[in-house]
Amino acid sequence: MNNQTFFISSASVRTKIHLLFMLCISIILTLIVGCNNKVDYSKSVFEKQDTLADLSMAGKEWNIHVDGAWARPTKAGMMSAAYFKLQNYGYVPDSLIRVSSDASKDVQIHLSYINDGIMMMEEQQFVSIQPNEQISFAPGGYHIMIIQPTIDMNEGDSISFLLYFNSGMIIEEDIHVGNPEL
Amino acid sequence: MNTPIKIPIKSSVILWLVLLSLVFTQSACMDDYKVIEDMNDTSFELLNQDSIKVRFPEDFRGQYVVLGFVYTNCPDICPLITQNLIKIQKDLGYPDNVQFLGISFDPKRDTPDVLHRYKEVFKVNENVNFLTGEPIIVQNFMDSVRVRTQESMRKITESGKEIYFLNHSDKIMVMNTKGEIIIEYGGSMPSIPSLIVQDLQSLIQ
Numbered sequence: 166m167n168n169q170t171f172f173i174s175s176a177s178v179r180t181k182i183h184l185l186f187m188l189c190i191s192i193i194l195t196l197i198v199g200c201n202n203k204v205d206y207s208k209s210v211f212e213k214q215d216t217l218a219d220l221s222m223a224g225k226e227w228n229i230h231v232d233g234a235w236a237r238p239t240k241a242g243m244m245s246a247a248y249f250k251l252q253n254y255g256y257v258p259d260s261l262i263r264v265s266s267d268a269s270k271d272v273q274i275h276l277s278y279i280n281d282g283i284m285m286m287e288e289q290q291f292v293s294i295q296p297n298e299q300i301s302f303a304p305g306g307y308h309i310m311i312i313q314p315t316i317d318m319n320e321g322d323s324i325s326f327l328l329y330f331n332s333g334m335i336i337e338e339d340i341h342v343g344n345p346e347l
Numbered sequence: 348m349n350t351p352i353k354i355p356i357k358s359s360v361i362l363w364l365v366l367l368s369l370v371f372t373q374s375a376c377m378d379d380y381k382v383i384e385d386m387n388d389t390s391f392e393l394l395n396q397d398s399i400k401v402r403f404p405e406d407f408r409g410q411y412v413v414l415g416f417v418y419t420n421c422p423d424i425c426p427l428i429t430q431n432l433i434k435i436q437k438d439l440g441y442p443d444n445v446q447f448l449g450i451s452f453d454p455k456r457d458t459p460d461v462l463h464r465y466k467e468v469f470k471v472n473e474n475v476n477f478l479t480g481e482p483i484i485v486q487n488f489m490d491s492v493r494v495r496t497q498e499s500m501r502k503i504t505e506s507g508k509e510i511y512f513l514n515h516s517d518k519i520m521v522m523n524t525k526g527e528i529i530i531e532y533g534g535s536m537p538s539i540p541s542l543i544v545q546d547l548q549s550l551i552q
């Protein structure tokens with residue numbers, strides 16, 4: 166576009182309108198093509214995908230697993246969050262309704278999301294999981310919020326958590342403290 | 348780069364406006380950075396995590412500064428922004444002439460002591476500092492860089508603590524050696540560090 170020169174000499178009104186139209190098109194194109202190095206906020210920050218259940222795990226009606234759990238290191242009185250993948254290998258849907266931990270009395274299920282460039286966070290009353298569904302609790306999306314832990318959470322520590330489901334099932338999980346992203 | 352556009356028509360004001368906007372759009376996408384915000388208009392007296400007074404932007408003249416905006420009661424997004432600052436520093440090879448600042452927009456709770464602990468948790472080096480200050484000064488600072496915050500989820504927890512969170516802009520910015528903000532990106536996205544590293548490398552050379 167840079168070296169273009171437009172010549173207009175004693176043009177009729179129709180030619181002018183035509184030129185205006187061309188310019189508008191070129192501006193729209195420039196906007197679409199020219200600035201493609203900007204951050205794309207439209208992508209959802211948390212992933213939620215369906216995967217096929219591993220056949221060896223199948224066969225039970227209720228069969229939900231926690232994989233790859235970790236919690237962010239922090240000091241007593243500050244904030245931390247725990248992350249993992251929930252996988253429903255069973256035949257029945259369920260919902261995670263509460264989480265408790267040794268580290269703090271105040272543990273909540275949260276969801277972070279972006280809205281018009283503003284990062285928001287909301288407490289979730291439950292997170293549903295369908296058969297064959299995997300739900301990621303990952304930075305920027307669902308997380309287990311550990312409010313002002315009463316103990317230091319140092320790298321390498323292990324902290325026990327209880328995950329309560331709507332069905333009455335409870336998963337006990339020792340979560341490793343450490344940041345796989347650093 | 349934009350060659351003058353030659354249009355010998357005086358009357359077509361609309362045409363001129365359209366052309367001007369085209370030139371503007373073009374220059375906004377080009378490599379030479381335009382100034383987003385000149386920080387030299389005002390001086391902000393802030394405190395770092397060691398309670399040492401920091402004057403912004405004067406104290407950083409002659410250096411590039413990467414600024415992230417965080418609050419320590421934020422467990423999910425702000426650590427991503429802080430990690431991105433750390434990653435940019437690491438990928439640049441810990442340059443001496445680039446400073447990294449995590450500036451808190453929650454000065455009531457983020458005292459220098461709290462920021463000191465936050466800095467320890469992230470094990471960063473001396474070129475990474477966390478800043479706070481008088482609430483009114485911090486508010487003016489955030490206004491000047493257009494970082495917005497909004498209180499959310501204030502409540503008493505099961506154990507009787509009063510907590511609240513802040514919805515906030517997600518930004519990392521780069522200030523040049525003259526105290527001008529020239530780059531602004533989303534702060535927490537994993538793709539951000541490589542973009543800023545590229546930009547900074549082309550600027551520093």
Ligand SMILES: [Cu+2]
Nearest residue numbers: 275286310423
């Ligand atoms: Cu949270």
